[in-house]
Amino acid sequence: MMNVNIGLLGCGTVGAGVIELMRRRTHKISDLTGLTPVITTVLVRDLEKPREVSLEQERLTKRPQDILEDESIRIVIETIGGIEPARTFILAALQAGKHVITANKDLIALHGVEILDAAAKAQVDVFYEAAVGGAIPLIRPLKESLTANDITDIKGIVNGTTNFILSKMTTTGADFEEVLKEAQDLGYAESDPSSDVDGLDAARKLAILASIAFHTRVHLSDVQVDGIRNISAVDVAYAHELGAVIKLLAIGADRDGELTLRVRPTLIPKGHPLAHVSDAYNALFVRGDASGDLMFFGRGAGSLPTASSVVADAIEALRNISISISGRIGSMYLGQKPVTQNLQDPVRHYIRLSAADRPGVFAQIAGIFGDASVSMETVLQKRTSERGADIVIVTHEVPTQVLDAAINRLRESPSVLSIHSVMPVEREEQA
Ligand SMILES: NC(=O)c1ccc[n+]([C@@H]2O[C@H](COP(=O)([O-])OP(=O)(O)OC[C@H]3O[C@@H](n4cnc5c(N)ncnc54)[C@H](OP(=O)(O)O)[C@@H]3O)[C@@H](O)[C@H]2O)c1
Structure with missing residues (x-):
C-alpha cells in the first residue's frame, strides 16, 4: 500500500x-x-x-x-x-x-x-x-447533498462560548460578567473574549455558510452583528417567565436574491429544538425548497x-x-447577491423598557405601538424603582422594519425613560 x-x-x-x-x-x-x-x-x-x-x-x-x-x-x-x-x-x-x-x-x-x-x-x-x-457536517452537506435545492434560510447556534455563557446565565440566574469570568477560568472563553461575546466569531461562520448556501460572496462587513454583552440576568429571567431562553442566533435568509445576514440574541420558546442546544453544542437549521427543514446538531468544538x-x-x-483528480467541486459562486437586510418576514419581538410611573403612560406606549400597526401579544409590568416601571412587551408578528419605526417613536416619547433590550422571538416551531 x-x-x-x-x-x-x-x-x-x-x-x-x-x-x-x-x-x-x-x-x-x-x-x-x-x-x-x-x-x-x-x-x-x-x-x-x-x-x-x-x-x-x-x-x-x-x-x-x-x-x-x-x-x-x-x-x-x-x-x-x-x-x-x-x-x-x-x-x-x-x-x-x-x-x-x-x-x-x-x-x-x-x-x-x-x-x-x-x-x-x-x-x-x-x-x-x-x-x-x-464535528457537525455542514460544509459538505451544503456543497453536495443539498445542491438540488434553492436554500432560503440558514439559522443556528454556531458559537460555543456564547452558548455556554447564556446557558449558565439561564441555569444559575447569574449576570453576564460573572459567568464570563467563570467561562474564562474554565478555559471556555479567551482572556480577550470580544471575538466570541461580540458575535464576530458567529458572523465569520455565518459568512462562510451563507456564501456556500446562497452561491454568492459574503464579506464580513455584510453581516449585521449584535453580541451578548448587554444581555442581563433580568432579560434571562423575563425570558424564562415568557417560556423562552435567550440564544445567540446567526441568521441568513435569501428572499428572491436579496440577502439578510444577522447575528442577534434571540428569545427561543422552550418547545423549540434550538432551545435545547446548550453549552458547547452547536446546531444549524437549513431550509431548502425541495428538502424542507433540516437540522444539524452536535459538538461545535473540542x-x-x-x-x-x-x-x-x-x-x-x-x-x-x-484516482488522480482534483477540483471535483468547484466554486459555489453563481453571482453577487445584494445584502439588503430587508427581511420582511414577520417576527415577534421582545422589548424591555423603563417608563415613567404615572397614570396614562401605558396608554401612550400602547398608542405608539397602535399607530405603527404593531399589536401586543403579552405585557408584563413590574415596579423596579421609585423612578420608573419595568415594562416587558412581546409583540405579535411584525416585519422588523415596522417594529424599528415603533421603537424610534418610543425613544422620542417623554414617557419612556430608557429602552433596555429589543430581541426577536422565534416561532414555536423550528426555523
Ligand atoms: N479548539 C477547537 O475546539 C476548534 C474547533 C474548531 C476550529 N478550531 C480552529 O482550529 C485552529 C486551531 O485551534 P486550536 O484550538 O487547536 O489552537 P491552539 O491549541 O492554540 O494550537 C495552535 C497550534 O499552532 C501552533 N502555532 C501557533 N502559531 C504558530 C506559528 N507562528 N508557527 C508555528 N506554529 C504555530 C502552536 O504551537 P505551540 O504548541 O508550540 O505553541 C500550537 O501547536 C484555529 O483556526 C481554530 O479556530 C478550533
Whole structure:
C-alpha cells in the first residue's frame, strides 16, 4: 500500500486530536482509499512544550519550509489558527501543489476567495469542514447533498462560548460578567473574549455558510452583528417567565436574491429544538425548497470532535489522490447577491423598557405601538424603582422594519425613560 505523506501545521487542541484520530483510523483509511496516511512532520513554535499526544521528537519542527518545501508531502493540514502566518503557509502549500485542509474560520471568512482561487490555479483542493460547527457536517452537506435545492434560510447556534455563557446565565440566574469570568477560568472563553461575546466569531461562520448556501460572496462587513454583552440576568429571567431562553442566533435568509445576514440574541420558546442546544453544542437549521427543514446538531468544538471533520477531509483528499483528480467541486459562486437586510418576514419581538410611573403612560406606549400597526401579544409590568416601571412587551408578528419605526417613536416619547433590550422571538416551531 502506498504511503501519502502529510505535514501538520500546529499541534494544539485540534492538531493533537488529528494525530490521535489519524493514528486510530490508519487501517480503516488505508482500506477505504488504498493509501496510507503518514504524518511525517509537525510544525510548532516550541519544541520543548509537552504535547497532548505522544509524538516522536524528530517529527517536530520549527521550520515551516520542512513541510512547505518537502516534495514528498502531498497534503498539508493547518491547525495554527489566526490570519498570519497561516495564510502565507497555506498559499505556499497550494502553490507547491499540495492539497490543504484547514480548521481556520477566521482565515476562510476573510481570505476564502484568495485561497480557493490559489487552489484552483494550482489544481489542488482546499477543504475546511472543521471551520464551522466542529464535528457537525455542514460544509459538505451544503456543497453536495443539498445542491438540488434553492436554500432560503440558514439559522443556528454556531458559537460555543456564547452558548455556554447564556446557558449558565439561564441555569444559575447569574449576570453576564460573572459567568464570563467563570467561562474564562474554565478555559471556555479567551482572556480577550470580544471575538466570541461580540458575535464576530458567529458572523465569520455565518459568512462562510451563507456564501456556500446562497452561491454568492459574503464579506464580513455584510453581516449585521449584535453580541451578548448587554444581555442581563433580568432579560434571562423575563425570558424564562415568557417560556423562552435567550440564544445567540446567526441568521441568513435569501428572499428572491436579496440577502439578510444577522447575528442577534434571540428569545427561543422552550418547545423549540434550538432551545435545547446548550453549552458547547452547536446546531444549524437549513431550509431548502425541495428538502424542507433540516437540522444539524452536535459538538461545535473540542479536540476529537474537530479532528473528526479534519480527518474526514484528509480522507477526501486521499480519495482524490487515489484516482488522480482534483477540483471535483468547484466554486459555489453563481453571482453577487445584494445584502439588503430587508427581511420582511414577520417576527415577534421582545422589548424591555423603563417608563415613567404615572397614570396614562401605558396608554401612550400602547398608542405608539397602535399607530405603527404593531399589536401586543403579552405585557408584563413590574415596579423596579421609585423612578420608573419595568415594562416587558412581546409583540405579535411584525416585519422588523415596522417594529424599528415603533421603537424610534418610543425613544422620542417623554414617557419612556430608557429602552433596555429589543430581541426577536422565534416561532414555536423550528426555523
Ligand atoms: N479548539 C477547537 O475546539 C476548534 C474547533 C474548531 C476550529 N478550531 C480552529 O482550529 C485552529 C486551531 O485551534 P486550536 O484550538 O487547536 O489552537 P491552539 O491549541 O492554540 O494550537 C495552535 C497550534 O499552532 C501552533 N502555532 C501557533 N502559531 C504558530 C506559528 N507562528 N508557527 C508555528 N506554529 C504555530 C502552536 O504551537 P505551540 O504548541 O508550540 O505553541 C500550537 O501547536 C484555529 O483556526 C481554530 O479556530 C478550533
